[in-house]
Amino acid sequence: MTASLLTRLRRSDEVTDSEAVRLAGAVSRMESFAPRATVCRAHVPLDVSKLLIDGFVSRQCTLLDGRRQILAIHVPGDFVDLHAFALKYLDHDVVALTTARLAVVPHEQLREITDSEPHLTRMLWFATTVDAAIHREWIASLSRSAMARVAHLFCELRARLEVVGLADRSGYALPLTQIDLADATSLTPVHVNRTLRQMREAGLLDFRAGRVEIGDLDGLIRLASFDPRYLYLDRTAR
Amino acid sequence: MTASLLTRLRRSDEVTDSEAVRLAGAVSRMESFAPRATVCRAHVPLDVSKLLIDGFVSRQCTLLDGRRQILAIHVPGDFVDLHAFALKYLDHDVVALTTARLAVVPHEQLREITDSEPHLTRMLWFATTVDAAIHREWIASLSRSAMARVAHLFCELRARLEVVGLADRSGYALPLTQIDLADATSLTPVHVNRTLRQMREAGLLDFRAGRVEIGDLDGLIRLASFDPRYLYLDRTAR
DNA sequence: CGAGGCCTTGAACCGGTTCAATCCTGGTGG
DNA sequence: CCACCAGGATTGAACCGGTTCAAGGCCTCG
Structure with a gap:
C-alpha cells in the first residue's frame, strides 16, 4: 500500500x-x-x-x-x-x-511515529514542506502568461508522476477535463482550450482523451521556465 | 529573543x-x-x-x-x-x-530537538504547515479582483501582526512601498496605487507613510472575504 | 540645490473573459 | 438499434480589468 x-x-x-x-x-x-x-x-x-x-x-x-x-x-x-x-x-x-x-x-x-522515530518524522515533515514549495511555485506561476501557466502545470505533473513510474519523456495519463485545468490555473475553460490548441499547433504537447502526449519536452520546459529543483528530488540525508 | x-x-x-x-x-x-x-x-x-x-x-x-x-x-x-x-x-x-x-x-x-522533544518538534512542524496554508490562501486570492487581493493582504497581515501585539483593529505599522504590495499581489504598482485610492475613498483603509490606518475593518474583511481560520490561531493540543 | 525613489494620474492598449452558438461523444432508455 | 441527452470541447465576437507608456509631483538625502 x-x-x-x-x-x-x-x-x-x-x-x-x-x-x-x-x-x-x-x-x-x-x-x-x-x-x-x-x-x-x-x-x-x-x-x-x-x-x-x-x-x-x-x-x-x-x-x-x-x-x-x-x-x-x-x-x-x-x-x-x-x-x-x-x-x-x-x-x-x-x-x-x-x-x-x-x-x-x-x-x-503518526503521533507514535513522532514519539519514537525521529528520522521518519523528519521525512514526513519534509514531505509537507515540499507541498509548501509546490504551492510557492504555483503562486509564481500564476503571475505569468496563460501559455506558461498551463505548460508549467504539465511539466510539474510529468516530473512528479515520473518519480512513481507513471510518466516518461513522451507523456502520461491524465484523465482530467479542460475545466479541471482551468480551475487549477485560474483561467477560463475557453482560454485553456485556446491555449491547448496553440500548444498542439506548436508541436509542444497534445492533451486529448485523458492523456498528455508530449511532442517537445525541452520546448515545453523552456516555455514554462520549469526548474524542478523546487520538487527536491535529489538525495540528501534529512 | x-x-x-x-x-x-x-x-x-x-x-x-x-x-x-x-x-x-x-x-x-x-x-x-x-x-x-x-x-x-x-x-x-x-x-x-x-x-x-x-x-x-x-x-x-x-x-x-x-x-x-x-x-x-x-x-x-x-x-x-x-x-x-x-x-x-x-x-x-x-x-x-x-x-x-x-x-x-x-x-x-533543530536536529537534537527532533531527536528528543517530540512535542516541540510537532509544534515546529505545525508552524511550517501554517506557512503552507498561507501559501494556499494566496493562490486563491490571486484568482480574485485587484481590490479583493489587496484587501486580503492587509487583512492577513493585520491578523498575524495582532497575534504578536503589533496591530489592533485600527491599524498597524507596515513600512513597505506600493511596489512591494504590487509584487506581493501580482499587480502593477500603477494599479496598486489606483486600488489604494479607491479603498481610501471608500473609507475602508488608508495606507500612507508606512502605516495602515483601517477605517472599516468589517468592510475590509467582507471585501477580502477574509476567513482567518486558515491561520490556525485556535488553541488545540498538537 | 540636484538626484533618485516613490507616488500619482491620464490615455491607449491588450490578454484573457464573457456570452453565445455549435459540435462531439459516451451513456441511457425506449 | 437508435433517438436522445448531458457534459465536455471548440470557435467566434464583443467586452473589460488591469497593463503599459508617459509625464509630473513630492519628499528625502547627499
Whole structure:
C-alpha cells in the first residue's frame, strides 16, 4: 500500500526497512472514491490522514462567486492531507478528480511515529514542506502568461508522476477535463482550450482523451521556465 | 529573543517552560539586515534557519523577465526559513523588506530537538504547515479582483501582526512601498496605487507613510472575504 | 540645490473573459 | 438499434480589468 510513498521518500533520503515496516503498519484501512467525491471537507476536525494510492485528487476551495479554485493536484504516492496531522483540520476541501484509492493513517499512529522515530518524522515533515514549495511555485506561476501557466502545470505533473513510474519523456495519463485545468490555473475553460490548441499547433504537447502526449519536452520546459529543483528530488540525508 | 515565536506557538498549543528554554537555547547568534539585503539565497545549502525578531522580510523569486514575485511576507515571530531544516536548501530567496533582526538557529540544534522533544518538534512542524496554508490562501486570492487581493493582504497581515501585539483593529505599522504590495499581489504598482485610492475613498483603509490606518475593518474583511481560520490561531493540543 | 525613489494620474492598449452558438461523444432508455 | 441527452470541447465576437507608456509631483538625502 505504501509502495509509491516509499519510492518517493527514498528518492529524497534513505529509508530503513524497519521504518518502511512502521509506515506500512500505520495504515488502518483503504478507501475508494468516485470522481467528484469529497475525500475530506474544510474545517472539519480530522483524526486520520490519507495517502493517495491511485487516481488523482485535488485540494480545492469554492470562492464566493461559486468558482472552484484548485490549490494543488495530488498524484499517487502523495500523503495528501498529512498537513492535517499538525493542523487538526484543513482549510480546504480534498476532492477526487478521478476514481481514487487512498490508504487511511490514523493520527494516533503518526503521533507514535513522532514519539519514537525521529528520522521518519523528519521525512514526513519534509514531505509537507515540499507541498509548501509546490504551492510557492504555483503562486509564481500564476503571475505569468496563460501559455506558461498551463505548460508549467504539465511539466510539474510529468516530473512528479515520473518519480512513481507513471510518466516518461513522451507523456502520461491524465484523465482530467479542460475545466479541471482551468480551475487549477485560474483561467477560463475557453482560454485553456485556446491555449491547448496553440500548444498542439506548436508541436509542444497534445492533451486529448485523458492523456498528455508530449511532442517537445525541452520546448515545453523552456516555455514554462520549469526548474524542478523546487520538487527536491535529489538525495540528501534529512 | 524567542519571545514572539513563543507567543505565536502558545496561541496554538501549550508550550512548557522547559520547551521554551530549549528553544531559546537553540539560538546561536543574532543577525541584522538593511532593507533589500538578502537573508538567504535560493539553491544554496543551508545549515541554519532564522527566526524573525523584528522588521519584515519576504520570500521572493525573480522571474525570467526580471520581475520580482513576493511569495510570502513574514512578520516578527515567524520562523522564516524553518523549511530549510527539512529541505536543506531553499527554492526562493529571503530578502529584508525593512531593517530586520533575525535569530540564527543551527540545524544541529533543530536536529537534537527532533531527536528528543517530540512535542516541540510537532509544534515546529505545525508552524511550517501554517506557512503552507498561507501559501494556499494566496493562490486563491490571486484568482480574485485587484481590490479583493489587496484587501486580503492587509487583512492577513493585520491578523498575524495582532497575534504578536503589533496591530489592533485600527491599524498597524507596515513600512513597505506600493511596489512591494504590487509584487506581493501580482499587480502593477500603477494599479496598486489606483486600488489604494479607491479603498481610501471608500473609507475602508488608508495606507500612507508606512502605516495602515483601517477605517472599516468589517468592510475590509467582507471585501477580502477574509476567513482567518486558515491561520490556525485556535488553541488545540498538537 | 540636484538626484533618485516613490507616488500619482491620464490615455491607449491588450490578454484573457464573457456570452453565445455549435459540435462531439459516451451513456441511457425506449 | 437508435433517438436522445448531458457534459465536455471548440470557435467566434464583443467586452473589460488591469497593463503599459508617459509625464509630473513630492519628499528625502547627499
